[in-house]
Amino acid sequence: MAHHVEPAEQVDLAPLREVLASQFRPRDSQEAYELIVGACQEAQRLYGWVPPEAAQAIADHLGVTINRIYGLLTFYADFRTEPPGKHFLWLCHGAACYVMGSSRLIEVLRERYGLEDHGVSPDRELTLHVFNGCLGVCDLAPVIQVDHHTYWGRLTPDRLTAAIDALKRGDPVEETDGPAG
Amino acid sequence: MARLADRQDFERYAAAVHQRWERLWAGDRWVISVGISGCSIGKGALETYRHLELMLAQEGVPATLRQVGCAGWCFAEPFVEVRAPGAPPVVYGNITTDRVPELVHALKRGEVKAELALGVRAEESFGGIQPLSQHPFLARQRRLLFADAGVVDPESIDDYIARGGYRAFLKALFEMTPEEVVAEVKASNLRGRGGAGFPAGIKWESGRRTQAWPKYVVVNSHEGEPNVFKDRRLLETNPHLVLEGLLIGCYALETPHGYNYIGGEHALAVQRFQEAVRQAYELGLLGDNILGTKFSCHVRVRTGGGAYICGEGSALMYAIMGQRGQPRTKPPRSVEEGLWKRPTVLNNTETFASVPGIVRHGGAWYASLGTEQSTGTKLVTIQGPVKRVGVAEIEMGMTLRELIFEVFGGMREGYRFKGVQTGGVSAGPLREDQLDVPIDFDSMTPLGGMLGSGGFVVFDESVCAVDFARYLTAFNRFESCSKCNPCRLGNPALVEILDRIRNGYGRPQDLDIIREGSKHIIELSLCGLGQVAPMPLLGMMKAFPEEFDAHIREKRCPANVCPISEATLLAAAGDD
Ligand SMILES: Cc1cc2nc3c(=O)[nH]c(=O)nc-3n(C[C@H](O)[C@H](O)[C@H](O)COP(=O)(O)O)c2cc1C
Ligand code: SF4
Numbered sequence: 045m046a047h048h049v050e051p052a053e054q055v056d057l058a059p060l061r062e063v064l065a066s067q068f069r070p071r072d073s074q075e076a077y078e079l080i081v082g083a084c085q086e087a088q089r090l091y092g093w094v095p096p097e098a099a100q101a102i103a104d105h106l107g108v109t110i111n112r113i114y115g116l117l118t119f120y121a122d123f124r125t126e127p128p129g130k131h132f133l134w135l136c137h138g139a140a141c142y143v144m145g146s147s148r149l150i151e152v153l154r155e156r157y158g159l160e161d162h163g164v165s166p167d168r169e170l171t172l173h174v175f176n177g178c179l180g181v182c183d184l185a186p187v188i189q190v191d192h193h194t195y196w197g198r199l200t201p202d203r204l205t206a207a208i209d210a211l212k213r214g215d216p217v218e219e220t221d222g223p224a225g
Numbered sequence: 226m227a228r229l230a231d232r233q234d235f236e237r238y239a240a241a242v243h244q245r246w247e248r249l250w251a252g253d254r255w256v257i258s259v260g261i262s263g264c265s266i267g268k269g270a271l272e273t274y275r276h277l278e279l280m281l282a283q284e285g286v287p288a289t290l291r292q293v294g295c296a297g298w299c300f301a302e303p304f305v306e307v308r309a310p311g312a313p314p315v316v317y318g319n320i321t322t323d324r325v326p327e328l329v330h331a332l333k334r335g336e337v338k339a340e341l342a343l344g345v346r347a348e349e350s351f352g353g354i355q356p357l358s359q360h361p362f363l364a365r366q367r368r369l370l371f372a373d374a375g376v377v378d379p380e381s382i383d384d385y386i387a388r389g390g391y392r393a394f395l396k397a398l399f400e401m402t403p404e405e406v407v408a409e410v411k412a413s414n415l416r417g418r419g420g421a422g423f424p425a426g427i428k429w430e431s432g433r434r435t436q437a438w439p440k441y442v443v444v445n446s447h448e449g450e451p452n453v454f455k456d457r458r459l460l461e462t463n464p465h466l467v468l469e470g471l472l473i474g475c476y477a478l479e480t481p482h483g484y485n486y487i488g489g490e491h492a493l494a495v496q497r498f499q500e501a502v503r504q505a506y507e508l509g510l511l512g513d514n515i516l517g518t519k520f521s522c523h524v525r526v527r528t529g530g531g532a533y534i535c536g537e538g539s540a541l542m543y544a545i546m547g548q549r550g551q552p553r554t555k556p557p558r559s560v561e562e563g564l565w566k567r568p569t570v571l572n573n574t575e576t577f578a579s580v581p582g583i584v585r586h587g588g589a590w591y592a593s594l595g596t597e598q599s600t601g602t603k604l605v606t607i608q609g610p611v612k613r614v615g616v617a618e619i620e621m622g623m624t625l626r627e628l629i630f631e632v633f634g635g636m637r638e639g640y641r642f643k644g645v646q647t648g649g650v651s652a653g654p655l656r657e658d659q660l661d662v663p664i665d666f667d668s669m670t671p672l673g674g675m676l677g678s679g680g681f682v683v684f685d686e687s688v689c690a691v692d693f694a695r696y697l698t699a700f701n702r703f704e705s706c707s708k709c710n711p712c713r714l715g716n717p718a719l720v721e722i723l724d725r726i727r728n729g730y731g732r733p734q735d736l737d738i739i740r741e742g743s744k745h746i747i748e749l750s751l752c753g754l755g756q757v758a759p760m761p762l763l764g765m766m767k768a769f770p771e772e773f774d775a776h777i778r779e780k781r782c783p784a785n786v787c788p789i790s791e792a793t794l795l796a797a798a799g800d801d
């Protein structure tokens with residue numbers, strides 16, 4: 045994988061420090077280890093990824109080594125150690141979505157938008173994360189969760205490209221859960 | 226809210242919330258409930274809720290608007306339940322925002338909208354609407370864990386208590402010894418709902434026998450399989466039921482340390498379980514010296530980061546300990562050396578949720594449900610092009626045909642049934658002529674299938690068996706933790722061969738190579754992932770041999786899915 049890292053923008057660590065101080069207060073080293081993943085998840089919620097500065101802040105706060113943190117960040121599929129694009133596409137590739145055609149959606153994203161799994165499109169507008177589990181909304185399969193809150197369901201390649209083009213233009217996306225059936 | 230000091234205090238509190246619950250349903254205000262769950266949010270339930278709130282205010286309808294959990298009917302979300310004063314509650318399905326105005330206007334006129342109704346919560350029909358219990362989705366279900374799904378507000382401990390919640394825990398705490406609790410669970414013959422079906426009572430007994438402290442009790446709510454979504458629905462819809470089961474587990478093991486490990490993707494499940502824990506602390510059902518007894522219990526929630534392997538017991542414990550979630554060799558078993566090298570009892574979410582009922586009504590009662598070897602009820606989900614996608618709770622022993630074609634309504638218009646993948650990524654599919662097999666832990670295995678966690682994937686003729694096998698094998702390859710070589714190297718090799726076949730370069734001997742290689746992966750892998758990873762592929766080969774043949778010998782993909790189809794088309798075009 046090509047490592048194309050943007051010149052790091054200044055990461056404001058204050059909000060992370062605040063969360064760590066209020067919610068991540070281990071009583072002993074055992075609990076400190078138990079809290080690492082949760083702390084990294086908080087960082088990702090705040091920044092969209094886990095910047096190195098944030099990883100270091102977590103290590104310092106919990107009293108664990110930075111190696112331990114990166115050992116986990118690189119083990120779990122959910123974590124991003126590089127900044128994402130403007131919009132985040134969480135594409136469900138669970139069994140229902142597979143049966144209803146998610147493979148074709150992945151193909152369209154690759155061919156038309158240059159998006160690989162865990163990748164950012166060349167124009168930095170889109171990030172794709174292919175989820176191997178089930179997003180739990182199988183009635184909408186195949187489905188993509190967009191920017192952490194909206195769902196585009198019962199997608200076909202055509203409806204997907206129309207929706208993405210609208211998203212990039214900043215227009216509302218019509219009929220996001222497709223025809224009922 | 227003050228902590229409840231003792232049993233009498235709890236009784237007083239329970240009586241008060243029960244009375245409030247009764248008054249709500251007998252009052253002269255409308256009671257309108259909207260199901261808010263992970264799946265209904267995906268279908269716009271929050272918008273429906275807000276729209277209703279606005280319209281009810283605008284139209285001056287005196288109503289109490291409440292949130293409830295979902296009831297497993299994904300196909301009918303968002304749903305709205307309306308209880309008009311003096312009338313039984315009517316449940317309406319598919320109430321998207323555009324339908325809110327007509328619904329509210331009809332209500333105001335004192336009408337029911339029969340064409341939108343799923344059913345009425347009553348014994349008898351009402352206004353031309355049939356009882357909900359006769360709805361084809363529910364008629365054949367037996368709901369214990371989901372009995373109050375869609376009825377209680379999952380974020381209200383009062384609702385749970387008003388419906389009889391925490392009674393089982395109190396019974397255990399005040400009337401039973403830990404040994405007696407374990408004996409009931411053993412008598413129920415409750416088998417683990419996470420896939421392997423190991424008897425929970427026996428596991429608890431081993432956990433008690435090990436003499437090392439502290440001990441831990443852990444709920445496995447990881448649910449990272451691609452084919453199932455029942456545990457998170459349970460947590461979203463009735464989190465206190467799981468928490469009560471965990472409390473009883475901790476009491477049985479005489480330990481104050483309980484954990485729930487929840488997949489980080491299941492955001493609403495995490496949030497609602499955490500809220501349930503917070504409420505239980507506030508009321509004094511968690512904490513030190515619960516209800517004035519010597520029993521203390523503390524529950525911690527830990528979340529996963531999207532690695533399927535962390536659902537495996539030993540990997541899960543490493544994950545909680547802040548290490549990479551990779552399984553280890555056994556023995557020692559977790560009941561001897563688990564979390565922090567201490568005795569640990571791990572059970573699935575659904576297993577724990579079954580415990581309160583067992584404690585309340587007795588192990589013998591539970592054992593009378595279901596079949597002899599697979600007692601009780603099972604949560605099952607169906608994915609794929611069936612009419613009624615959702616979560617159902619059935620008594621063990623129902624046939625797969627009844628489940629697919631009666632409960633879940635059979636295939637959607639325009640889709641023809643081809644097969645049903647069982648056991649997720651750990652077993653093979655069943656064909657049409659094999660559907661009369663009962664749903665239990667043992668009957669499907671001789672056919673190459675498996676109950677697993679209860680997620681079934683129905684697929685139609687647009688799905689290619691070779692491509693589906695590749696999908697399932699690739700899942701296992703991707704999710705392999707790479708600790709041991711048979712799994713780390715064997716699964717990519719299988720995918721590679723499948724890709725060759727899909728691209729039209731398959732050779733007749735490839736199938737033998739697959740069988741031989743699979744044998745090594747199955748026999749030599751360290752953990753449950755590798756040991757079953759080739760099963761879906763072998764199952765597909767067994768169920769649809771003609772399709773593998775068509776790819777290899779005729780260089781053709783009958784379903785027109787594989788890259789081979791394009792190659793054939795191009796070649797045909799070139800001939801002209
Ligand atoms: C790769 C793998 C993934 C698993 N994932 C889960 C899971 O997500 N949830 C679960 O309850 N059990 C899962 N299991 C089974 C657990 O190892 C364990 O058997 C189970 O949690 C025990 O609980 P039970 O006896 O109540 O089923 C998995 C097993 C393997 C090998
Ligand atoms: S079988 Fe696979 S998942 Fe299990 S330990 Fe070995 S490499 Fe890891």
Ligand code: FES
Pocket residue numbers: 136137138139140141142177178179180181182183185186187451608
């Ligand atoms: S498989 Fe995609 S939502 Fe369930």
